[in-house]
Amino acid sequence: xxxxxxxxxxxxxxxxxxxxxxxxxxxxxxxxxxxxxxxxxxxxxxxxxxxxxxxxxxxxxxxxxxxxxxxxxxxxxxxxxxxxxxxxxxxxxxxxxxxxxxxxxxxxxxxxxxxxxxxxxxxxxxxxxxxxxxxxxxxxxxxxxxxxxxxxxxxxxxxxxxxxxxxxxxxxxxxxxxxxxxxxxxxxxxxxxxxxxxxxxxxxxxxxxxxxxxxxxxxxxxxxxxxxxxxxxxxxxxxxxxxxxxxxxxxxxxxxxxxxxxxxxxxxxxxxxxxxxxxxxxxxxxxxxxxxxxxxxxxxxxxxxxxxxxxxxxxxxxxxxxxxxxxxxxxxxxxxxxxxxxxxxxxxxxxxxxxxxxxxxxxxxxxxxxxxxxxxxxxxxxxxxxxxxxxxxxxxxxxxxxxxxxxxxxxxxxxxxxxxxxxxxxxxxxxxxxxxxxxxxxxxxxxxxxxxxxxxxxxxxxxxxxxxxxxxxxxxxxxxxxxxxxxxxx
Amino acid sequence: xxxxxxxxxxxxxxxxxxxxxxxxxxxxxxxxxxxxxxxxxxxxxxxxxxxxxxxxxxxxxxxxxxxxxxxxxxxxxxxxxxxxxxxxxxxxxxxxxxxxxxxxxxxxxxxxxxxxxxxxxxxxxxxxxxxxxxxxxxxxxxxxxxxxxxxxxxxxxxxxxxxxxxxxxxxxxxxxxxxxxxxxxxxxxxxxxxxxxxxxxxxxxxxxxxxxxxxxxxxxxxxxxxxxxxxxxxxxxxxxxxxxxxxxxxxxxxxxxxxxxxxxxxxxxxxxxxxxxxxxxxxxxxxxxxxxxxxxxxxxxxxxxxxxxxxxxxxxxxxxxxxxxxxxxxxxxxxxxxxxxxxxxxxxxxxxxxxxxxxxxxxxxxxxxxxxxxxxxxxxxxxxxxxxxxxxxxxxxxxxxxxxxxxxxxxxxxxxxxxxxxxxxxxxxxxxxxxxxxxxxxxxxxxxxxxxxxxxxxxxxxxxxxxxxxxxxxxxxxxxxxxxxxxxxx
Numbered sequence: 016x017x018x019x020x021x022x023x024x025x026x027x028x029x030x031x032x033x034x035x036x037x038x039x040x041x042x043x044x045x046x047x048x049x050x051x052x053x054x055x056x057x058x059x060x061x062x063x064x065x066x067x068x069x070x071x072x073x074x075x076x077x078x079x080x081x082x083x084x085x086x087x088x089x090x091x092x093x094x095x096x097x098x099x100x101x102x103x104x105x106x107x108x109x110x111x112x113x114x115x116x117x118x119x120x121x122x123x124x125x126x127x128x129x130x131x132x133x134x135x136x137x138x139x140x141x142x143x144x145x146x147x148x149x150x151x152x153x154x155x156x157x158x159x160x161x162x163x164x165x166x167x168x169x170x171x172x173x174x175x176x177x178x179x180x181x182x183x184x185x186x187x188x189x190x191x192x193x194x195x196x197x198x199x200x201x202x203x204x205x206x207x208x209x210x211x212x213x214x215x216x217x218x219x220x221x222x223x224x225x226x227x228x229x230x231x232x233x234x235x236x237x238x239x240x241x242x243x244x245x246x247x248x249x250x251x252x253x254x255x256x257x258x259x260x261x262x263x264x265x266x267x268x269x270x271x272x273x274x275x276x277x278x279x280x281x282x283x284x285x286x287x288x289x290x291x292x293x294x295x296x297x298x299x300x301x302x303x304x305x306x307x308x309x310x311x312x313x314x315x316x317x318x319x320x321x322x323x324x325x326x327x328x329x330x331x332x333x334x335x336x337x338x339x340x341x342x343x344x345x346x347x348x349x350x351x352x353x354x355x356x357x358x359x360x361x362x363x364x365x366x367x368x369x370x371x372x373x374x375x376x377x378x379x380x381x382x383x384x385x386x387x388x389x390x391x392x393x394x395x396x397x398x399x400x401x402x403x404x405x406x407x408x409x410x411x412x413x414x415x416x417x418x419x420x421x422x423x424x425x426x427x428x429x430x431x432x433x434x435x436x437x438x439x440x441x442x443x444x445x446x447x448x449x450x451x452x453x454x455x456x457x458x459x460x461x462x463x464x465x466x467x468x469x470x471x472x473x474x475x476x477x478x479x480x481x482x483x484x485x486x487x488x489x490x491x492x493x494x495x496x497x498x499x500x501x502x503x504x505x
Numbered sequence: 506x507x508x509x510x511x512x513x514x515x516x517x518x519x520x521x522x523x524x525x526x527x528x529x530x531x532x533x534x535x536x537x538x539x540x541x542x543x544x545x546x547x548x549x550x551x552x553x554x555x556x557x558x559x560x561x562x563x564x565x566x567x568x569x570x571x572x573x574x575x576x577x578x579x580x581x582x583x584x585x586x587x588x589x590x591x592x593x594x595x596x597x598x599x600x601x602x603x604x605x606x607x608x609x610x611x612x613x614x615x616x617x618x619x620x621x622x623x624x625x626x627x628x629x630x631x632x633x634x635x636x637x638x639x640x641x642x643x644x645x646x647x648x649x650x651x652x653x654x655x656x657x658x659x660x661x662x663x664x665x666x667x668x669x670x671x672x673x674x675x676x677x678x679x680x681x682x683x684x685x686x687x688x689x690x691x692x693x694x695x696x697x698x699x700x701x702x703x704x705x706x707x708x709x710x711x712x713x714x715x716x717x718x719x720x721x722x723x724x725x726x727x728x729x730x731x732x733x734x735x736x737x738x739x740x741x742x743x744x745x746x747x748x749x750x751x752x753x754x755x756x757x758x759x760x761x762x763x764x765x766x767x768x769x770x771x772x773x774x775x776x777x778x779x780x781x782x783x784x785x786x787x788x789x790x791x792x793x794x795x796x797x798x799x800x801x802x803x804x805x806x807x808x809x810x811x812x813x814x815x816x817x818x819x820x821x822x823x824x825x826x827x828x829x830x831x832x833x834x835x836x837x838x839x840x841x842x843x844x845x846x847x848x849x850x851x852x853x854x855x856x857x858x859x860x861x862x863x864x865x866x867x868x869x870x871x872x873x874x875x876x877x878x879x880x881x882x883x884x885x886x887x888x889x890x891x892x893x894x895x896x897x898x899x900x901x902x903x904x905x906x907x908x909x910x911x912x913x914x915x916x917x918x919x920x921x922x923x924x925x926x927x928x929x930x931x932x933x934x935x936x937x938x939x940x941x942x943x944x945x946x947x948x949x950x951x952x953x954x955x956x957x958x959x960x961x962x963x964x965x966x967x968x969x970x971x972x973x974x975x976x977x978x979x980x981x982x983x984x985x986x987x988x989x990x991x992x993x994x995x
Contacts, residue, residue, distance in 0.1 A: 022846070024847070025600075031554030031555075031556055036549050047537075055880070055909050056904070059525065060530060064517065064521035065521075065621070066518050067517075070514075071516065097518055109515045109516075110523055113517065119928040129555060154915045158914050161894075293894045294893060297894035298897050357513060390544075394547070403648030403651075404784040404787035410547075420546070424652060438609040439547075439609060
């Protein structure tokens with residue numbers, strides 16, 4: 016007779032994550048530190064909405080080799096299409112164009128928040144992730160680019176990374192353009208093929224890149240990628256360019272000069288690098304923190320000059336001893352054409368973006384979690400029914416003494432509650448049963464010591480009788496007893 | 506000949522905001538403080554994705570009188586419909602149901618982030634806003650509700666509100682249900698009408714509510730709302746119930762007891778309130794911070810027991826002297842049926858949600874902006890071309906001395922740069938032109954004093970010659986000079 020009610024299946028959408036606990040705390044720590052740096056350097060916070068009109072957002076997705084990669088879009092009830100932002104740069108261009116007259120320029124803003132990509136989900140590839148950006152809009156000088164590079168290095172330092180454990184790699188797109196001009200290979204499609212090939216140096220090595228610069232390359236799956244069809248001399252020149260790294264920033268510039276030849280574009284790029292080098296040296300950003308590397312080209316089509324990439328060099332290992340390779344955690348560069356999409360007027364801009372999820376995961380692996388796990392959690396056990404008010408008051412006392420604390424407000428016997436406290440990672444459990452209450456005493460249990468001792472135990476009865484990891488103290492001494500337990504488990 | 510390029514119009518989507526500067530800083534301050542409180546009380550951070558499957562999210566929107574109010578939804582490429590979350594509670598129910606076996610219960614989490622409502626936009630009504638929630642899932646006891654109430658009061662205190670400037674109003678849905686049973690008016694549709702009428706006491710007053718409890722009410726626009734059709738005695742009882750506020754928490758309970766009569770539901774509600782009263786008193790949450798108010802019913806259909814509402818009582822005025830009424834900045838309650846949608850098994854849960862945008866706006870109006878504007882901004886003027894590296898180094902020196910600082914990296918003459926610094930709210934401008942450079946000196950300008958003096962000036966030439974708001978000091982004294990300016994403008 017009774018109609019069975021509809022029961023939806025509780026499931027997370029494909030390609031999306033639930034983030035919890037330490038992961039989120041470290042992300043928050045990173046965003047707080049970065050925001051503090053941006054604030055101190057004179058940037059203002061901005062938060063654009065998740066949606067932009069589809070035509071205003073445009074499509075500047077980084078990887079032009081996956082044309083199916085897209086945005087999440089829906090039609091509004093007035094027939095206009097709305098898209099979820101896929102980065103913070105395109106919405107910034109809209110914001111600047113919309114408010115151009117009133118904005119105080121250069122406009123310096125930072126923004127941290129979710130972005131969405133309607134990609135095919137895969138292992139470790141999510142359709143929502145967090146980016147944290149800073150940009151200066153309305154500044155054409157290489158000094159503004161140098162400031163972005165220094166800012167990125169400062170953020171890396173602010174989260175606890177030691178100098179030498181990270182580096183910002185710097186290049187200027189125009190230098191490669193100059194090289195291509197000098198070998199007669201500057202037309203747009205060829206240029207794009209060379210940029211894409213250069214971007215794969217890391218993954219494919221010199222031979223793979225050489226193939227992509229020449230006739231093309233067949234990958235492991237048998238797919239053939241057409242090459243840029245440079246001649247042998249051209250390939251050598253581009254490879255020399257990509258390999259012109261090492262030594263001081265000035266050394267790299269000196270090595271690049273002959274490759275650029277007479278190209279004005281190339282010379283402009285080298286002049287920008289020279290100014291960046293001067294600023295960085297002057298403000299104390301050494302070559303261990305920001306170096307010049309011609310192989311940095313950045314996939315994104317819209318960069319027009321200097322490009323930067325932040326890389327983690329610190330060493331860590333997986334549990335099986337294999338080294339973890341962190342790689343790039345952010346990047347940026349100069350993009351002078353994005354606002355012009357709206358207004359027709361070129362507005363010079365430069366910016367930097369951190370991939371928060373990836374960067375935070377690396378910080379976790381390196382143990383640089385900030386204050387994420389700073390305070391010890393203590394659980395007050397609900398030993399007697401109807402005494403919750405007492406237990407909640409004890410939790411308040413613990414908080415006042417500087418602990419994270421909660422009283423157990425669920426249901427379950429002592430065993431279940433102890434298991435709860437263990438699984439929460441609590442250092443101590445506090446127990447006032449009827450015996451303790453009548454005697455004016457409190458039992459305090461060291462959960463970490465208890466767990467270690469329990470691992471060695473052979474005689475259950477002896478364990479129950481001796482309870483070696485707990486002590487019962489008077490009511491005026493119980494918080495001190497908790498503090499001792501917390502101190503010995505630090 | 507040339508094709509005119511497509512130029513999208515730079516415009517923010519209807520019903521969405523760009524948030525900037527102080528607004529965002531105060532929101533961040535509020536979320537940081539609330540998160541710290543939640544952490545200390547033993548809650549764990551959680552961030553579910555923006556999207557949920559439409560069927561899993563369901564539709565539990567607060568205002569059942571606007572059925573057109575909806576969610577943003579789109580079809581995924583596998584044919585499943587995705588909806589953007591409209592609150593943090595429905596995604597929590599999905600998360601708990603999906604991970605029920607592994608979760609350590611009670612599961613205590615907090616989540617702060619954007620939610621979206623596909624509503625008709627209006628003045629001050631946005632389609633994206635920020636909520637900050639804490640919930641305890643898997644705890645049936647009124648102690649867990651009392652903890653939520655205390656937590657809300659603690660968050661209000663943590664952002665700098667004085668006791669007496671805020672209050673959490675508390676009620677239990679079952680008390681009104683008991684009253685309705687006792688007057689024979691408990692069937693669902695009538696109950697819903699009574700709840701909706703009660704929710705309007707604030708707006709319509711006793712007479713308006715009496716009309717909605719009886720035959721119905723025509724509003725100013727001529728629209729007629731059908732009433733709950735209680736008889737005169739029933740209306741009196743409900744109005745007595747709604748007015749049973751004032752005095753101690755125990756006084757309110759005593760006043761409600763006769764109205765509930767023999768109803769078991771009503772008695773259960775009163776028992777919960779009695780336990781909540783005991784816990785609150787025991788953990789030091791006085792009646793100035795949490796009071797019982799039977800008129801609090803909360804619009805949301807899904808609450809099943811205790812309900813709470815956080816209200817700001819602090820006084821502030823608009824610039825024209827009119828008082829600002831802040832009203833409710835958050836609310837919550839017990840909802841025992843949400844997880845059951847998925848599993849069929851009732852899971853007791855209780856929670857609280859702050860409306861971050863509204864709360865932060867109130868804090869701004871009250872001047873409780875935290876450290877949002879703590880540091881003074883100083884702008885180093887780009888007085889000579891090609892000296893950016895020096896100016897950026899001076900900005901770095903200022904930061905090291907504890908200021909927010911930037912060097913001007915845009916283009917423009919001194920007048921434009923001074924205007925830039927003024928509009929940024931900088932306290933001081935620092936100038937090293939060719940004269941200063943050659944003499945080893947620095948000019949430091951007090952921008953706030955300059956603006957005040959400029960308002961009184963009559964003789965332009967005198968002003969230019971005397972420059973009363975600036976001084977030129979030696980290179981080893983310029984940071985001290987900036988510090989003096991900053992100090993006198995605090």
